[in-house]
Amino acid sequence: MTGNPQTNSPTTGSAAHSEADSGAQNALRTAVEQGLPTTIADLCALVRIPSVSWAAFDRAHVAASADAVVALVRHLDVFESVDIVQAGIPGGTEVGQPAILASRPARNGRPTVLLYAHHDVQPPGKDEDWESDPFTPTVRGDRLYGRGAADDKAGVMAHIASIRALVAAVGRDFDLGLALFIEGEEEFGSRSFATFLNENREALRGDVIVVADSNNWDVNTPAITTALRGNVTLRLTVRTLEHASHSGMFGGAIPDAMLAMIKLLATLYGDDGSVAVAGLTSIDVPTPDYSEEQLRAETGLLPGVSPIGHGSILSRIWSQPALTVTGIDAPSVDNASNTLTPSVSVRISTRIAPGQSSVEAAVAIETHLREHAPFGASVEIDDIDTGEPFLVDTSGWAVTEARTAMTDAWGTPPVDIGVGGSIPFIADLVRVFPAAQILVTGVEDPDSRAHSPNESLHLGVFKRAVLSEAFLLGRLNERTGH
Structure with missing residues (x-):
């Protein structure tokens, strides 16, 4: 679990509001529960579509996923417009993956809510690492397994199911304004996101933006994500030789690229692994107790292997930078020969703390790599991608409404968490819609293993997440004077 819970006593609303809430919530609760089998069946159908948005995978699967989602949205019969839209990727002629965009205007002074999720998924990885086929949704115990079952096709279905419940409870002629944006390339960097926002600004404009793509504290406790780290990723190539040479002939006299790369990467870390x-900066914020035992249980850290870093465990995950070498291009073990390697490339992924700009962080990383290159090795840095960190303003009325909805749905108040991962497009949303209130919610829990083999969704968490959003939409449909 990567978070920072803060105790927040939810505002339950006025006494005049509470009696009306009871009847409305009963209708919404009944609608969610009765609709759950259909909701899960629809989710399973989406999971079966291998909608990996990465460049090396077939775009036809992402298109098929968009078609499936748009059919679900149109069947709601509440939006004035429902379209599949693609936007251009800056710097070239390529267009992004298909997204779904739907909207209906608010009436009678009600607010407009923009609901965001994404229908693309990460690559599955090796089939042998999965206990069941990654694109065959499989229920084991209280969890649904499959790539995208949690991240983020469950987020898509949380939006669909909550709107269905609202329709069942109050009819299709409600006053709440709705915009729905289901992206198709979040897992591949949201490359066309900024263009999409600029081209569809009016259709996406909302008073409240709900991003259903994050975690809950545990299977019994909901959460609102209030902090996200940013990211800087790059490819680093180290060269020391014009060509490969026999290691027995010249080893010990000339540095090969592997030696130079190993020494250079080692300079990125302190003795404690930080x-x-x-x-690269950190922020100083209080964090709750989170034991090493819990860290081991949630991550699979092997016995005898120590955690890295300093400070509280959650501060290392939420409010300090982290740097990971996520890939390496070098001779494989099976193809290894007695050769001095002339060049080696690695992919470096850095998470940056809230409060630091990604551009500033990228400059710091590049400066470090160039200044610490050993033996005068040539250093090349390219394929740089950045994403901004984010801190949520929790003082607005939308957060208060969300806390109340979550408390009613889960039976326990939500906690505020910080997440070690990144959702860079949120900074774009803030840039384009500075007056909108952002709510980052989610359907995942610490055992969901998003991006990893055996990704799964806890079905109890999913039900409560749907119910929370249905309650929130119901409350906002009655709200005026926002």
Whole structure:
């Protein structure tokens, strides 16, 4: 679990509101429960579509996923417009993956809510690492397994199911304004996101934005994500030789690229494994108790292997930078020969703390790599991608409404968490819609293993997440003077 819970006593609303809430909530609760089998069946159908948005995978699957989602949205029969839209990727002629965009205007002074999720998924990885086929939704115990079952096709279905419940409870002629944006390339960097926002600004404009793509504290406790780290990823190539040479003939006299790369990467870390790059910043925030035992249980850390870093465990995950070498291009073990390697490339992924710009962080990382190159090795840095960190303003009325809805749905108040991962497009949303209130919610829990083999969705968490959003939509449909 990557979070920072803060105790927040939810505002339950006025006494005049509460009696009306009871009847409305009963109708919404009944609608969610009766609709759950259909909701899960629809989710399973989406999971069966291998909608990996990465460049090396077939775009036809993402298109098929968009078609399936748009059919679900149109069947709601509440939107004035429902379209599949693609936007251009800046810097070229390529267009992004298909997204679904739907909207209906607010009436009688009600607010407009923009609901966001994404229908694309991560690559599945090796089939042998899965206990069941990654694109065959499989229920084991109280969990649904499959790639995208949690991240983020469950987020898509949470939106669909909550709107269905609202229709069942109050009819299709409600006053709440709705915009729905289901992205198709979040897992591949949201490359066309900024263009999409600029081209569809009016259709996406909302008073409240609900991003259903994050975690809950545990299977019994809901959460609102209030902090997200940003990211800087790049490819680093180290060269020391014009060509390969026999290691027995010249080893010990000339540095090969592997030696130079290993020494250079080692400079990125302190003795405790924390990031040692000058210019990368941290923030100082209180964190709750989170034991090493819990960290081991949630991550699978092997016995005898120590955690890295300093400070509280959650501060390492939420409010400090982290740097990971996520890939390496070098001779494989099976193809290894007695050769001095002339060049080696690695992919570096850095998470940056809230409060630091990604551009500033990228400059700090590049400066470090160039200044610490050993033996005068040539250093090349390219394929740089950045994403901004984010801190949520929790003082607005939308957060208060969300806390109340979650408390009513889960039977326990939500906690505020910080997440070690990144959702860079939120900074774009803030840039385009500075007056909108952002709510980052989710359907995942610490055992969901998003992006990893055996990704899964806890069905009890999913039901409560749907109910929370249905309650929120119901409350906002009665709200005026926002």
